[in-house]
Every structure is written in structure tokens, then in C-alpha cells.
Amino acid sequence: MCGRFTLYVDSKKLNTVFHLTDNIFDYVPRFNIAPGQNIPVVTQGAGGRVISYMKWGLVPHWSKDVKIGNRLINARAETIDEKPAFRTSFRHRRCLIPADGFYEWKKSSGKKQPMYISRPDRSVFAFAGIWAQWRAPEGNSINSCSIITTGANESVREIHERMPVILDDGRQFQAWLEQDDTLELKKLLQPYSGELAAYPVSPAVNSVGYDHPHLIERVDLTGI
Secondary structure: OOOEEEEOOOHHHHHHHHOEOOOOOOOOOEEEEOOOOEEEEEEEEOOEEEEEEEEEOOOOOOOOOHHHHHHOOEEEHHHOOOOOOOHHHHHHOEEEEEEOEEEEEEEEOOEEEEEEEEOOOOOOEEEEEEEEEEEOOOOOEEEEEEEEEEEOOHHHHOOOOEEEOEEOOHHHHHHHHHOOOHHHHHHOOOOOOOOOEEEEOOHHHHOOOOOOHHHHOOOOHHHO
16 A cells, blocks of 8 residues: 655656646645645646646545545555546546655564655656545535555565555656556556665654654664
């Protein structure tokens, strides 16, 4: 699964990497992004790619209660085209969720040790995502999203059995946002084939309210 991640790259880099049509996007760097929060999401508009904030936790358009999003922060790649909560978004509302790393918890001796996972150079990439628009009875609408997960690759497998789908180049970005063939789309939902670095970090990341650059610093487990 994917339950926490980071995005602290310079906003100008986001515009360059994702070829956004609006090159004025500012945000606060985050080191402990959690479900239920508003996160930057890239979508394909009529005039090109745009970035906006969406709530992390997908709320299908047919849902009667926005709280369903608390259970839909991730969508499994294997069944995304079958599950009622996800299949319409998979076919018509796909998105890129920028990130530069994510956290998983490794079980060891009855404890869960948080691990930070990123590309070795900590460069920005994207999680494959889907989004939906939900309209409340009183008329206001909420845009929300979910991160797609797949089986873990060799780098992550000893930490957790699943991982987010990572897209890291322009061709993959374009295919995910613009491709119509669902069979071709599902081919993108594979374990990441590139190199990833993983190391232990402070258990302070367990606190949703704590968001600080120190969270991604390597810790010495002998001192914990």
C-alpha cells in the first residue's frame, strides 16, 4: 500500500518535469503527506496539463457519504478495471500524483520500523493515480484521488509486499494521461523497474501532525 509520502521538490521543477501549461504553481514542501489531506495532482485538460489540489481518498460520484474516501486511498492495479469504486475513474479520469519519496513500515521483532524509499538521486517522479468528482446534496463539489498500488519490486519486497505504481518518464506520463486502451493502460501498472533506495527513518513520521525535513534523514537503529 501507500499511506504516506513526500513532495518537497522546487515548484519550478514540477513545471519542467510534468510540462504544465500554467508555470505558476506554488506550494509548501511536505515531508509527511497523509490520507485525507489535499495534495497536488496533475491532470490532462483541453489546453494541456494542469496541476490542482485534490483530497487524498477517492470519493466515487455515486457515493452517498464523503467518508468513503477514508477507505479508498489506494486502488489495486490487479482489479482497478473491475471494482465499482474505481473502474469509471480508471477509464476516464486518470492523473499523476507528484512525489519524491514514500514511507513504508517494516515489521521486525514485533515492531514496525518506518522506512523512507526514493530514487537514489531523490528526483521527482509520479504515482499513477485516478480521480473523481463528488457533488454534495447542497451543491458543492469535492475532487478526490487514489494512488494505484501493485506488487512490490525487489527493492521494496523485504519491507512490504506492495508498493505504489511509479511512473518516471515523459512517455509514461503521456500514455497514462492520454491512452484510451485499457489493456495498454494496465501494462503500465507494474512494479517499478528502476533503482530505489530505502533506509530507516525516525518513528516521528507516525504522527500525522509532524511534518519536518528531519523525517527523511537516515537514523541509526542502534540508537532507537
